Amino acid sequence: MKKVVLTGLALCLISCSDKVLDTQQSDSGSNNDFTLTLTISDDIVYLNSSIKITAVVERRVDGTSITENMMMDAVGGKIDGQNFTSVSSSSNSPATITVSMDNEAGSKFEALAFFLPSYSYSTTKKEYSNYMQKGQVSASFDNINVTLPVNMVEPR
Numbered sequence: 001m002k003k004v005v006l007t008g009l010a011l012c013l014i015s016c017s018d019k020v021l022d023t024q025q026s027d028s029g030s031n032n033d034f035t036l037t038l039t040i041s042d043d044i045v046y047l048n049s050s051i052k053i054t055a056v057v058e059r060r061v062d063g064t065s066i067t068e069n070m071m072m073d074a075v076g077g078k079i080d081g082q083n084f085t086s087v088s089s090s091s092n093s094p095a096t097i098t099v100s101m102d103n104e105a106g107s108k109f110e111a112l113a114f115f116l117p118s119y120s121y122s123t124t125k126k127e128y129s130n131y132m133q134k135g136q137v138s139a140s141f142d143n144i145n146v147t148l149p150v151n152m153v154e155p156r
Helices: 002-016
Strands: 025-030 034-040 044-046 051-059 069-075 077-081 095-098 108-117 120-122 127-129 134-141 144-153
Touching: 025 144, 034 134, 034 144, 044 108, 051 069, 051 134, 069 077, 069 108, 077 095, 108 134
Parallel strands: 044 144
Antiparallel strands: 025 034, 034 051, 051 108, 069 095, 069 134, 077 108, 120 127, 134 144
């Protein structure tokens, strides 16, 4: 009986300390006027899948209206924009996003996109080829550049 209680207690203590594996990554850069934050939902992506990318521009000081564009690009894959239409998943050009926000400090603009890995797949050999194991996603705005690495793996 003591062994059962001790085993149960040990399992409870072990399971209580478990943490969910969170592979989301984020990085920021700033200048006097703006902060640019790039976030990816996962630093690992299966070749036949995608990961979510968000880029947030935040105004740090009160200012006049802006007509700046934000650029999003990727190495080893494509950017598929969700709230902008200037690029398609088959394009090799960086995504150009027109940023609009209020003039007050603290105002934000958020762009949502997905990273789609580039690869070839042979149905006869059932194997993946022509892909990078390590890629990058990046965002640029008002001379602020932020980049995050992405690891690409074959599906199981």
